[in-house]
Amino acid sequence: MPAPLAPPRRRAPARRRPPRLAVLARRLRPHSARQRQRRAVAREPRAPGLGQPAAGAPRRGARPRRGGAGRDAGPRRARPPLPGVAGAAGDARRPGRPGGRGLPPAPLAAGGRRAVRGDERRPVGDAVLSRPQDRPREPRRGPCPRPALRPRRVRPVGDRDAGGILRLRRLLAPGPAAAGRGRAGRRGRDRLAARSRGLGPRPRDARRPPRPRRRLRALRPRRGRRPHGGPQRRLAPGDGAARHGAGRHVRPSRPVRERSAAAARPLPPAGAGRGRGVVTVTVAVVGGGAWGTALANAAAAGQEGEVVLWMRDAAAARDAARARENARYLPGVPLHPRVRPSGEAGDLAGAGAVLLVVPAQTLRGVLGTLRPALRPDATLVICAKGIERGSDAFMTEVAAAVAPGAPLAVLSGPSFAADVARGLPTAVTLAAAEPARAAALAGILSGPALRVYHSGDLRGVEIGGAAKNVLAIACGAVVGRGLGESARAALVARSFAELMRFARACGARSETLMGLSGLGDLVLSASSAQSRNFAFGERLGRGADPGEAAGGKLAEGALTAAGLVALARRHGVEMPVAEAVAALVAGTLRLDDAIAALMRRPLRGEDE
Ligand SMILES: NC(=O)C1=CN([C@@H]2O[C@H](COP(=O)(O)OP(=O)(O)OC[C@H]3O[C@@H](n4cnc5c(N)ncnc54)[C@H](OP(=O)(O)O)[C@@H]3O)[C@@H](O)[C@H]2O)C=CC1
Numbered sequence: 001m002p003a004p005l006a007p008p009r010r011r012a013p014a015r016r017r018p019p020r021l022a023v024l025a026r027r028l029r030p031h032s033a034r035q036r037q038r039r040a041v042a043r044e045p046r047a048p049g050l051g052q053p054a055a056g057a058p059r060r061g062a063r064p065r066r067g068g069a070g071r072d073a074g075p076r077r078a079r080p081p082l083p084g085v086a087g088a089a090g091d092a093r094r095p096g097r098p099g100g101r102g103l104p105p106a107p108l109a110a111g112g113r114r115a116v117r118g119d120e121r122r123p124v125g126d127a128v129l130s131r132p133q134d135r136p137r138e139p140r141r142g143p144c145p146r147p148a149l150r151p152r153r154v155r156p157v158g159d160r161d162a163g164g165i166l167r168l169r170r171l172l173a174p175g176p177a178a179a180g181r182g183r184a185g186r187r188g189r190d191r192l193a194a195r196s197r198g199l200g201p202r203p204r205d206a207r208r209p210p211r212p213r214r215r216l217r218a219l220r221p222r223r224g225r226r227p228h229g230g231p232q233r234r235l236a237p238g239d240g241a242a243r244h245g246a247g248r249h250v251r252p253s254r255p256v257r258e259r260s261a262a263a264a265r266p267l268p269p270a271g272a273g274r275g276r277g278v279v280t281v282t283v284a285v286v287g288g289g290a291w292g293t294a295l296a297n298a299a300a301a302g303q304e305g306e307v308v309l310w311m312r313d314a315a316a317a318r319d320a321a322r323a324r325e326n327a328r329y330l331p332g333v334p335l336h337p338r339v340r341p342s343g344e345a346g347d348l349a350g351a352g353a354v355l356l357v358v359p360a361q362t363l364r365g366v367l368g369t370l371r372p373a374l375r376p377d378a379t380l381v382i383c384a385k386g387i388e389r390g391s392d393a394f395m396t397e398v399a400a401a402v403a404p405g406a407p408l409a410v411l412s413g414p415s416f417a418a419d420v421a422r423g424l425p426t427a428v429t430l431a432a433a434e435p436a437r438a439a440a441l442a443g444i445l446s447g448p449a450l451r452v453y454h455s456g457d458l459r460g461v462e463i464g465g466a467a468k469n470v471l472a473i474a475c476g477a478v479v480g481r482g483l484g485e486s487a488r489a490a491l492v493a494r495s496f497a498e499l500m501r502f503a504r505a506c507g508a509r510s511e512t513l514m515g516l517s518g519l520g521d522l523v524l525s526a527s528s529a530q531s532r533n534f535a536f537g538e539r540l541g542r543g544a545d546p547g548e549a550a551g552g553k554l555a556e557g558a559l560t561a562a563g564l565v566a567l568a569r570r571h572g573v574e575m576p577v578a579e580a581v582a583a584l585v586a587g588t589l590r591l592d593d594a595i596a597a598l599m600r601r602p603l604r605g606e607d608e
């Protein structure tokens, strides 16, 4: 029996009026590629919490609609399809976009994730993979509430660096820095931030008015000056790779813009008129030994100003200036063209940063002599590693006593002068009380091969440098005596344990000592005969007399051991290795007895 026929369904009478001609014409008109893309994006659902706009809300970054009613409100001319461009006229069968119009989707990356195209910042995964016809349709008109959550704008690291660097530049720059400080800082920050982005203008931000053209002009390099780190920058001796072949045109291994050497870029002096003279942070190095010369080269490569390399021996300075080489301490290493050896204290007068690179035991005397010639606000960067004999004072304490009120910084870490001078990769730490000062100085000294980390822990950084020299002597002695690599490794570990105990007792941070100036420097100096302290210990181990073991070279550990032990006792910290070294250096203990005493110590927990 045939099934009973269902009664025919009655259709509700159409309520809408037939569209007018103009509206029909608009619906049929081909869409631009941009428009199709925008609509396709609007249709795709987003993951909650990642900037999902409320229904009907305009996509962030979409062009604002004119006249309130939107662009659709006005009459528009239909554009003819571009000849030969598939889908230019709204081809519904575009490849890769089933049944939909718009641009084909970006290729899928591994794991089903889609490569983000252009400025799209959308979640990837199921939402994107679902078919267009399955996606919920969103009304395209109506009120435009603000999105509940906006995508977070990722702030480039350069922004932060630039802020710190500029604050430091003000600290280092001579003259009345207070005038116009705010404006200069903001302008500079904007400038460096824009440069650090490097790929074009900042994305539009509705909350900020557009920047006047006048400001953007500041981003262009000044006439006659090659942009810092430009691809054809001629490297000078001391510029990393160029150290091996002075004068060659070599492309830098890494754009200088990436590191914070931006600090060295001259800025208009605070309070000065726009476009007038510039201020460069002039660096001076006090001490023309191996480390002072290597650092002078590094500083000259890291910033644009001249670097004065002060030597106490004026004749040696003249020789170095003439030969463009410090033949006594760093033979075969050309001086950077902007390094100026000098024996005149007056030449230090303009420096905003003065690196003190003389033996620790001479720091008080040298600084006392030169202090009147220095700018009172010059940052004193202590590069000597040691504790003063007699006073048992740390180098920062010595400097603070001689130059009260002067800003201080400490540079330390695993770094043989010869390695740095040859452009071999090296990393050190620079500490200053103000983070901005530390960051900017680190930027000035950093280069393609020298990486300077910054820290706020002056005491930790200086203890690492001073104590490792003492402990390296012990390691050298064990090796010199032929006690084997196991003994050396045990000694390094136990030395590090007492270094940490001591540092903590002095108020330093453990993390600092676990870094470059601490563990890093101890490992270097305890494992290489290139270290003068290790070599000193090695000679002791072979039976040399403590008075001759230095071989005419500077072994800071031998001069620091007694002070370190005295300070440790004052703080109630056990440092058996350091005590053994102090006794060996003083000639009150034989090496075999020292080793036997260390091995006889009562057993204890490793972390006690
Ligand atoms: N070499 C290295 O690899 C590193 C060294 N350091 C530290 O840097 C400091 C200096 O070491 P480094 O450069 O190697 O030493 P050097 O022995 O190579 O040079 C010492 C320099 O200090 C000068 N000097 C010595 N006594 C005085 C004084 N009373 N007044 C003025 N100048 C003086 C010497 O001048 P003159 O020639 O006239 O005697 C020489 O220029 C040390 O504390 C060391 O621990 C830190 C990191 C690495």
Ligand SMILES: O=C(CO)COP(=O)(O)O
Pocket: 385, 413, 414, 415, 416, 417, 469, 472, 521, 524, 525, 530, 531, 532, 533, 534, 554, 555, 556
């Ligand atoms: O401090 C140094 C390396 O970091 C240099 O060590 P020496 O003074 O033992 O040669």
